[in-house]
Amino acid sequence: MTSYIIRRLGQFVLVFFAATLMIYAMVFAIPGDPIRALAGDKPMPDSLRQTLTQQFHLDEPFLVQYWYYITGVIQGDLGTSFNNREVTEIISERFPRTLRLAIYAFIIEVIIGVSAGIWAGIRKDKFFDSLVKVSTVAVISVPIFVLGFMAQLIIGVRLGWLPVTAGNPPSLYGYLLPAIVLASVSLAYVARLTRSSLVENLRSDYVRTAKSKGLTQRRVIGVHTFRNSLIPVVTFLAIDLGALMGGAIVTETIFNIPGIGRAVYEAVLAQEGNVVVGIVTVLVIIYAVANLVVDVMYAVLDPRIRYD
Amino acid sequence: MTKVTPLDTAYDPHRPETAVLLEVRDLEVEFRMRSGTVKASNMVSYHVDKGETLAIVGESGSGKTVSAQAIMGIIDSPPGFVTGGEILFRGKDILQMEEKERREIRGDRISMIFQDALTALNPVFSVGWQIAEMFRKHRGMSKSDGYKRAIELMDLVKIPSASERVNAYPHEFSGGMRQRVMIAMALALDPDVLIADEPTTALDVTVQAQIMELLAELQQQTGMGLILITHDLGVVAEVADRVSVMYAAEVVENADIEELFVRPYHPYTEGLMRSLVRPDHKGGRLSPIKGSPPDLLAIPSGCPFHPRCDYAQDICRTDDPPLRVIEEGRTSACHFAEVFSDE
Numbered sequence: 001m002t003s004y005i006i007r008r009l010g011q012f013v014l015v016f017f018a019a020t021l022m023i024y025a026m027v028f029a030i031p032g033d034p035i036r037a038l039a040g041d042k043p044m045p046d047s048l049r050q051t052l053t054q055q056f057h058l059d060e061p062f063l064v065q066y067w068y069y070i071t072g073v074i075q076g077d078l079g080t081s082f083n084n085r086e087v088t089e090i091i092s093e094r095f096p097r098t099l100r101l102a103i104y105a106f107i108i109e110v111i112i113g114v115s116a117g118i119w120a121g122i123r124k125d126k127f128f129d130s131l132v133k134v135s136t137v138a139v140i141s142v143p144i145f146v147l148g149f150m151a152q153l154i155i156g157v158r159l160g161w162l163p164v165t166a167g168n169p170p171s172l173y174g175y176l177l178p179a180i181v182l183a184s185v186s187l188a189y190v191a192r193l194t195r196s197s198l199v200e201n202l203r204s205d206y207v208r209t210a211k212s213k214g215l216t217q218r219r220v221i222g223v224h225t226f227r228n229s230l231i232p233v234v235t236f237l238a239i240d241l242g243a244l245m246g247g248a249i250v251t252e253t254i255f256n257i258p259g260i261g262r263a264v265y266e267a268v269l270a271q272e273g274n275v276v277v278g279i280v281t282v283l284v285i286i287y288a289v290a291n292l293v294v295d296v297m298y299a300v301l302d303p304r305i306r307y308d
Numbered sequence: 309m310t311k312v313t314p315l316d317t318a319y320d321p322h323r324p325e326t327a328v329l330l331e332v333r334d335l336e337v338e339f340r341m342r343s344g345t346v347k348a349s350n351m352v353s354y355h356v357d358k359g360e361t362l363a364i365v366g367e368s369g370s371g372k373t374v375s376a377q378a379i380m381g382i383i384d385s386p387p388g389f390v391t392g393g394e395i396l397f398r399g400k401d402i403l404q405m406e407e408k409e410r411r412e413i414r415g416d417r418i419s420m421i422f423q424d425a426l427t428a429l430n431p432v433f434s435v436g437w438q439i440a441e442m443f444r445k446h447r448g449m450s451k452s453d454g455y456k457r458a459i460e461l462m463d464l465v466k467i468p469s470a471s472e473r474v475n476a477y478p479h480e481f482s483g484g485m486r487q488r489v490m491i492a493m494a495l496a497l498d499p500d501v502l503i504a505d506e507p508t509t510a511l512d513v514t515v516q517a518q519i520m521e522l523l524a525e526l527q528q529q530t531g532m533g534l535i536l537i538t539h540d541l542g543v544v545a546e547v548a549d550r551v552s553v554m555y556a557a558e559v560v561e562n563a564d565i566e567e568l569f570v571r572p573y574h575p576y577t578e579g580l581m582r583s584l585v586r587p588d589h590k591g592g593r594l595s596p597i598k599g600s601p602p603d604l605l606a607i608p609s610g611c612p613f614h615p616r617c618d619y620a621q622d623i624c625r626t627d628d629p630p631l632r633v634i635e636e637g638r639t640s641a642c643h644f645a646e647v648f649s650d651e
Contacts, residue, residue, distance in 0.1 A: 205427035214415030
């Protein structure tokens with residue numbers, strides 16, 4: 001197992017270089033001059049423009065630019081934005097907000113999604129099961145920005161139950177509505193996945209064996225069925241934790257949370273290559289770690305899987 | 309072979325003085341599905357005594373397994389429902405018992421092993437854990453005592469180096485060894501009755517023989533009653549004391565093993581015997597029963613076997629023959645039981 005984890009960490013290096021190179025290339029390919037965009041409508045002296053262009057190596061070929069960037073990264077320097085802010089500073093300012101939002105959403109997703117799925121699975125074809133099936137399809141099929149605005153309108157404005165925006169600085173209470181909206185789609189998936197996995201396992205031979213051992217219904221479901229049923233759910237959840245952070249852009253925009261999603265969006269518009277690559281690389285690493293955690297969890301949950 | 313077990317007379321004063329170990333009486337089981345209601349067990353009766361082996365024989369879909377599942381109380385419900393009959397264990401109808409009381413019998417006094425031990429064992433728990441669970445949940449033993457007993461049982465069913473393999477998982481065993489684990493689990497609490505549902509069907513022929521041998525040996529040691537559900541008359545001939553033949557959810561013939569092979573009283577039984585592969589038929593053609601078993605949703609009128617029967621007459625198409633006594637210890641559900649078997 002340890003050697004497997006070490007090997008997987010080795011793969012991270014490859015993923016890191018591939019991801020940074022690709023993102024850097026994509027930002028490079030955006031047409032237009034970022035320095036000119038920086039000045040907006042105001043005229044910019046040619047000398048200043050040249051200085052800035054040279055400072056950010058914008059006149060060099062792509063691979064040379066990437067080389068400057070990546071050697072910096074290896075020394076722990078993610079570079080600066082065009083207005084001379086350290087990218088590390090941007091990340092450390094913005095990232096905790098997104099992390100909080102994602103973790104709240106994740107908690108909501110796990111608690112409500114898994115329990116709804118379990119209850120629906122046990123009471124298959126009863127009212128609650130149908131309710132879960134219908135409501136999850138509804139949530140999955142509505143785009144998240146529609147959900148977000150509807151939640152703001154109904155829960156925030158009409159009913160006044162929760163704040164419409166997260167506030168500044170964002171409070172735990174303020175995070176609640178955006179976290180629910182961010183969690184909703186994943187929650188629906190988790191509920192459906194848990195339900196179908198449980199239903200499938202309840203039909204399995206080993207559950208029949210567990211019954212024939214004279215175990216209580218509670219033990220048959222709680223011990224013999226759950227662990228098997230949760231294997232696919234845990235996979236989804238771990239990967240989704242990464243997706244929640246990267247996918248919070250729309251939610252952060254709607255609820256006015258200056259998190260990492262917003263930062264990426266702004267940086268792309270401003271062609272801030274360093275910022276985009278820095279943030280996305282952090283997200284890629286989170287994703288890769290989540291994947292590794294999933295694989296390790298697999299082996300813990302399912303003894304048939306062994307990594308040597 | 310009709311040993312009599314004394315009854316707990318405090319339970320029901322109207323019970324007969326004596327009773328067999330386990331008796332199924334007129335059991336009716338229905339499966340209510342969208343496509344219609346299937347009667348998977350139609351007035352099925354059989355019994356098994358201490359130390360005795362009853363074989364229930366029939367083709368796939370003949371309802372062999374359903375009555376066993378009814379005994380264990382593990383019919384999937386819905387769609388399955390027990391709609392009639394009695395299952396008497398030591399004279400008490402377990403169908404009338406509270407769930408708690410049934411659960412104490414299930415796995416403890418009556419246990420069951422299944423066809424495919426790979427899917428029947430839980431893949432995520434070690435075999436030792438799964439065997440020890442019997443002791444922990446039925447006997448309140450500690451985890452470590454349960455494991456000790458699990459090792460003893462694995463020794464009993466002849467799993468090599470049991471103390472090392474107790475923590476292994478089902479997928480780390482061969483098919484035969486897995487079935488041994490299953491047997492160890494079923495025999496953990498020294499049950500009075502063991503139901504073996506096609507225990508060797510998923511195994512190699514050589515392993516099949518070993519497993520049947522093991523079951524016979526364990527039965528000798530423990531004196532349990534064994535209900536062996538199978539479609540393999542060859543296995544039946546070797547281990548069974550009595551045979552109940554099932555066709556289309558009904559029992560069509562009951563007989564002691566020696567008598568059955570000498571003279572079957574039902575054309576279906578005769579057909580099953582003819583379709584056996586035998587060494588003295590070498591080079592000859594196999595003679596399977598023509599046609600295929602009926603769909604339980606559309607059981608033929610009259611005798612359900614008549615479309616496949618060589619001896620069918622008009623009456624067979626209209627009247628379903630009841631199970632009747634042909635001679636001492638022999639029953640058959642054939643209008644012409646005596647006649648055809650003379651031919």
